[in-house]
Amino acid sequence: MPMAAAIESPAIRVRDLVVGFGDHIVLDHVSLEVRRGEILGFVGGSGSGKSVLLRTIIGLLPKRQGSIEVLGVDLDRASDAQRHAIERRWGILFQQGALFSSLTALQNVQFPMREYLGLSGRLLREVALAKLEMVGLDAGDGDKLPSELSGGMTKRVALARALALDPEIVFLDEPTSGLDPIAAEDFDELIKTLQQTLGLTVFMVTHDLESLNAVCDRVAALADGRVIATGPMAEMLRSPHPWMNAYFQGKRAHVLAREPSGMGT
């Protein structure tokens, strides 16, 4: 893969990040870069700290050391206003959707718009409906409460909410977990399409080998608290690291053997 001309700062740059709880160090000097406009898949075993990294980048968990830069702004040195501006430029899809349970699907999507943009009622409704339709829902689903939505629909509404302010970066925490293979494939396709139409940078934590193969430009693997490899899928498959071998060449990875072409090559 040719190196992109790095005139611009990367979308996300994490350097020497250390995060721990008590005596337990989860992330041990992790460094990672996410380039603008790419889909980075972030893999690792259960409990290896993938979600911890995501939550640290978006500021939900404190770090012990290291620096995090998002869209060229060092979040440690940023003023409150700068930080706020950055928060407007990212959207997050939580693993369980994290929809506000007392608001309808449409109101969930409208929530950030209402907070930040001060739109007219008509535009608010139209844009929110457009977002819902862009993620593949019907306008009629907008009036449903989160408790009335299926798992796949919840993820879609959550994605529409993450995209509400037209962010530049989208963080996806296991977007396809809990979906059936067909729904997961649809969702992968949706992410890819939206990423291309909206020009998004996507940071995707996932377990799903299929979605890694189908949508990710690059993959980063986390094991033992460190990023052990980054690169396109094809490189991952050739990696000699034992954990990588077990992960990418295991029985469940046989689907990849059949069509070994990574999207990002």
Added chain:
Amino acid sequence: MCRRSGTSRPGPPTAENALTQTPHLTGIVRDGRLELAAAGSWTASHATELEALVENVSRQFMSASSATIDMRNVAAFDTYGAWLLERLTRAGQVLGRDMRVLDLPSRYEGLLAEVHGTNAKPQATPAGESGAVLALEATGRSVAGLGRDLVDFVNMLGALAEAVLRVLRRPQAFRLTSAVHHLDRVAWQAVPIILLITFLIGGIISQQGFFHFRKFGADEYVVDMVGILVLREIGVLIVAIMVAGRSGSSYTAELGSMKMREEIDALRTMGIDPVEILLLPRVIALVLALPLLTFLGSMAALYGGGLVAWAYGGMSPDIFIARLREAISVEHFEVGMIKAPFMALAIGVVACSEGLKVKGSAESLGLQTTTSVVKSIFLVIVLDGLFAVFFASIGM
């Protein structure tokens, strides 16, 4: 939905300032054709200005038979801009004008195509109803709700009675551990706060009694008042209200969140009756706890009354106790204690049935918990009134 937007990947806006340029949309009419030129950033942060521009321009369609929109100078473009552009072209098409979008940078074409497919159906605006109709409707709903509440209450009472019968037939089905656990929570752990509150209430009644009765030289009757009031009414009432707020609410919240997480459905599918395993131990614990707490609370209130009588009223403990012995009988004590288990049952039944009414949202959990406390306190007071009538008529 799966439209791929060709080879060029749209980069993010090339310069930061592209996001901050004010949007423009200007038009001139040439040969009956409206030529619109767009510039600036058509993005979320300028959506309000942009909407005003688009609405303004839509009015000019009258004087033209067709229109073109030149998007060449647009610096940034997102879903908001795309939607407003789409709205503009639709407004023209509705009037029968021929609309064309020119020179949109190719990286934005996919987005416009995507937005083009949305909002296809005209929106049904919710029909507004007048305030009076809404108020009438709300009244009607709450009256119907009252009837439903009564049915729910009787339903829950029946379900519990059925579970009791089943347990009597098959005692090993009773969840003793669970009942003991709940007894620990609602009785033992409630003792300190109940003692404190009833102690204070007893003291306050006694102080007020001395303050007012002294004017008539009726100091001695303060003991009668404290004794009878505490044993018959205040002791059990205060304790029941405390328990409704403390334990009833926690029952509702617990059962409600179990309902939300489908734990109760899971039990049902395993062929286990949630009433038997979840509700019965809780209600039994409550029915046992309330008389115990009432006894302790009444004693604490008498103790508080006695202390205040000594410190404030100058009545020595010996005299207080002797006077108390004359003033009250076991009957007064019995009246209070008999009421306790019934009040506990009311609190338990309301707490459980409200808990099972919780729907999926966090809001509904809060709502049912509030309802549970309000209803059970109301019921406790109503029950107290009914018992007063009952005891008066049997001469107790």
